[in-house]
Amino acid sequence: MILNIKRDASVESFEVSGSTLLDLLDNIKHTKDPSLAYSSGCRSGVCGSCAMVVDGVEVLACSFKPSGGELVEPLRNSPIIRDLVVDMSKALEFNAKAKAYLNEPNAIKIDPASVINELQSSCILCASCYSVCPVYAINGEFLGPFALTRVWKYVSDKRESDPKSKIDNIQQNGIWDCTLCNACTLVCPQGISSKADIEKLRAKSSQYGYMDPNFSSFGFGGGFDGGTFF
Numbered sequence: 001m002i003l004n005i006k007r008d009a010s011v012e013s014f015e016v017s018g019s020t021l022l023d024l025l026d027n028i029k030h031t032k033d034p035s036l037a038y039s040s041g042c043r044s045g046v047c048g049s050c051a052m053v054v055d056g057v058e059v060l061a062c063s064f065k066p067s068g069g070e071l072v073e074p075l076r077n078s079p080i081i082r083d084l085v086v087d088m089s090k091a092l093e094f095n096a097k098a099k100a101y102l103n104e105p106n107a108i109k110i111d112p113a114s115v116i117n118e119l120q121s122s123c124i125l126c127a128s129c130y131s132v133c134p135v136y137a138i139n140g141e142f143l144g145p146f147a148l149t150r151v152w153k154y155v156s157d158k159r160e161s162d163p164k165s166k167i168d169n170i171q172q173n174g175i176w177d178c179t180l181c182n183a184c185t186l187v188c189p190q191g192i193s194s195k196a197d198i199e200k201l202r203a204k205s206s207q208y209g210y211m212d213p214n215f216s217s218f219g220f221g222g223g224f225d226g227g228t229f230f
């Protein structure tokens with residue numbers, strides 16, 4: 001089959017065979033062009049290092065099976081290092097910036113069966129959601145999908161002793177900037193809905209007196225003095 005690969009400003013076409021996209025890239029590298037650059041690791045959808053864009057959609061190369069004629073491009077919204085390799089470090093730094101971790105934990109015993117937000121822990125940091133996010137594309141300071149989804153995990157964790165500090169931290173360049181377009185959910189290989197988690201963070205923010213600044217700028221109010229909204 002033919003595979004078209006974006007390399008710098010040009011597109012190169014290769015005749016190759018294989019099952020997954022990663023097989024095809026390996027085939028090209030081993031038999032046609034050893035200079036082709038791409039990232040991979042586990043080959044089983046676990047490490048998140050092989051995310052790329054095929055015909056405009058983010059996929060994991062190790063699980064996507066091309067049928068021929070596809071255009072393969074690097075992830076969007078991150079600097080390209082070479083060919084299909086991008087520098088994800090800025091997107092990954094947002095986990096720390098968003099304080100997506102547990103503060104000093106409450107000394108309480110948790111029944112393992114009651115830990116309800118384990119899905120967010122299955123994020124493999126592939127950065128596909130940052131690649132597809134239209135807000136991150138125009139605002140490089142937007143905390144973005146996977147960092148915000150992790151904030152929800154810890155805000156909703158009963159062991160978190162100071163959830164308000166986490167809510168305070170995501171008001172600027174955070175939950176209110178998201179357009180709720182759901183694109184991040186559609187491309188996530190782990191079935192995580194950052195959009196749904198951002199909506200929950202908005203509801204939680206309302207309980208702490210915050211409101212959508214787009215409404216407050218129209219004169220619909222200016223906070224609730226720390227009280228409970230509903």
Ligand code: SF4
Binds near residue numbers: 179
């Ligand atoms: S729902 Fe929000 S975070 Fe997800 S892609 Fe759309 S704008 Fe970005």
Ligand code: SF4
Binds near residue numbers: 128189190
């Ligand atoms: S939330 Fe999903 S798409 Fe985003 S980095 Fe994690 S696994 Fe990848």
Ligand code: FES
Binds near residue numbers: 063
């Ligand atoms: S190589 Fe690890 S997710 Fe594809």
